[in-house]
Amino acid sequence: MFEPLTSSFSPPAIAILLLDAENLQLNAKMEKFLTTVSSYPLQVKIAFANWSKMGKRDEELHQRGYELIHVPVGKDNADGKMIALGSSVHERYANAKEVIVCSSDKVMTNLCNHLQQNGLMVYQVSKKGEVLIVLNSSTGKQITQFPKATPEIPTIEIFIQQIKQLIKAEQEQNQIIWVQLSTLSKVFKTKYNLTIAQVVSQHLPGKKVREIFINHPADFAIHQVDATSELYITLFQVNQSLALNSKENISLSSANKSPLLASINSAADLEKALKAILQELTIQSPASYIDISPLGVEFSQRYGKRINEQIKSLKLTGNFIKFLQSCKSFNLKQNGKSWQVALR
Structure with missing residues (x-):
């Protein structure tokens, strides 16, 4: 005779929402937002109110799947019933793991504490104006809100100071002079929860990010080999005393600079000038590759002419990359969207 099989099945974990409908109006969009707060599916929704004075609110909530609990007219009756x-929700719903308590009334703190003591994760939801605020009940700290707060856009003056501080920090930390715009954008987003593009869009509608640096030449210097290469930014007054121990350091002390050529009249002259600069840039590791932008920046600083302008004036074909590829002194390789160069 076979023993009957016993089921070991347990229902899936769920989240429960409790709503003091007299205290807090929760529309469909807000409710949808709350489903993203909990880790478990929101399966049970219970609303408390004296429905005779709530107009068609009971009909709306009923259509959205709420169990409606009616209370007599009177102050705090809905609070009392909800508490x-x-x-007892942990007894009624043994598979409940989370409870979302929706009420701006502070008396609900006792309910939240009771639910936590019974092993439930509790979120306390209140409303300020049209903003829904969600707190972690165990810590009392805000974890999110609806609609999401948009960061305040700083004024141009404040933004310039913020960027200057970040550039200085990158220069000191990495022993470099020029900072890539992509790097600057990342650290700005991390610190201020805001993108540089958002600031530019606010103050210079329709303009590219680089425009905000071009418009402040007293604060910043920029360099870009061509339209597709990385943009480099530095402060207009560069601290030349930074240590020269990085292969990315593209500003050299005058003591280490080789003599300038009297003139550049040919492709050979240009190759010679660039080779001398690259030797200095990679003096501590001659075989190492560096981005081509620092090489172009240093050439421009020494000879007073952008590298592509120099190439054009010599009536050479192609751009900076093409010229370097044509030279016997250099090896080039592509790293993502950027190009790197080393001495051959």
């Missing part, structure tokens, strides 16, 4: 019923 009484809410205190």
Whole structure:
């Protein structure tokens, strides 16, 4: 005779929402947002109110799947019923793991504490104006809100100071002079929860990010080999005393600079000038590759002419990359969207 099989099945974990409908209006968009707060599916929704004075609110909530609990007319009756019923949800729903308590009334703190003591994760939801605020009940700290707060866009003056501080920090930390715009954008986003593009869009509608640096030449210097290469930014007054121990350091002390050529009249002259600069840039590791932009920047600083302008004036074909590829002194390789160069 076979023993009957016993089922070991346990229902899936769920989240429960308790709503003091007299205290807090929760529209469909807000409710949808709350489903993203909990880790478990929101399966049970219970609303408390004296429905006779709520117009068609009961009909709307009923259509959205709420269980409606009616209370007599009177102050705090909905609170009392919600606390009484809410205190037993862990017994009524053994598979409940989270409870979302929706009420701006501070008296609900006792309910939240009781639910936590029974092993439930509790989120306390209140409303300020049209903003829904969600707190972690165990810590009392805000974890999110709806709609999401948009960061305040700083004034141009404040933004310039913020960027200057970040550039200085990158220069000191990495022993470099020029900072890539992509790097600057990342650290700005991390620190201020805002993108440089958002600031530019606010103050210079329709303009590219680089425009904000071009418009402040007293604060910043920029360099870009061509339209597709990385943009480099530095402060207009560069601290030349930074240590020269990085292969990315593209500003050299005058003591280490080779003599300038009297003139550049040919491709050979240009190759010679660039080779001398690259030797200095990679003096501590001659075989190492560096981005081509620092090489172009240093050439421009020494000879007073952008590298592509120099190439054009010599009536050479192609751009900076093409010229370097044509030279016997250099090896080139592509790294993502950027090009790197080393001495051959």
